[in-house]
Amino acid sequence: MEAIMSVKAILDRKGFDVVTIEPGATLGQAVRLLAERKIGAVVVTGIGRSVSGILSERDVVRAIGERGADILAEPVASLMTRKVVTCGVHDTVADLMEKMTDGKFRHVPVVDKGKLVAIVSIGDVVKHRIEEAERESRALRDYILTA
Ligand code: AMP
Secondary structure (H helix, E strand, O other): OHHHOEHHHHHHHHOOOOOEEOOOOEHHHHHHHHHHHOOOEEEEEOHHHOEEEEEEHHHHHHHHHHHOHHHHHOEHHHOOEOOOOOEOOOOEHHHHHHHHHHHOOOEEEEEEOOEEEEEEEHHHHHHHHHHHHHHHHHHHHHHHHHO
8 A cells, every 4th residue: 555655645635835945045044944934944045946955953953063153154055965865756755755754854855857845854754654544544443333
């Protein structure tokens, strides 16, 4: 069952909203955005809504720990991860989970024809898996009760 579920199944329920920031914005602005929107990462977008990078709360916490709060005046581009692993709407959830596990990150931007269209977090994947397990156990229980 899970192998054929696609990223689209998650997005159809959670929506296609993505919080983005420009590479020239300051890290202070990025931190405010993370706090306001209660999220763990922002996608850094370039021309034509292409993905230029990703900035996670971990990047900021590590940089402040190593270099101090002065870094908040620096641009997002100075700290963002530039080699972003993305997925497509029609990729399987199994492939998405493998990317997150292999790369040890909790966010994967969804790209279609080179443009950012959505984002999936580890929380979205866990929610999807729990709902799926509950659906399966309900179906099994109904089957047993009516057999
Ligand atoms: P996260 O677990 O998503 O908070 O991110 C942990 C680290 O991986 C941070 O350095 C992020 O910039 C980086 N990161 C997050 N998502 C991705 C991604 N999809 N591709 C590459 N790096 C990422």
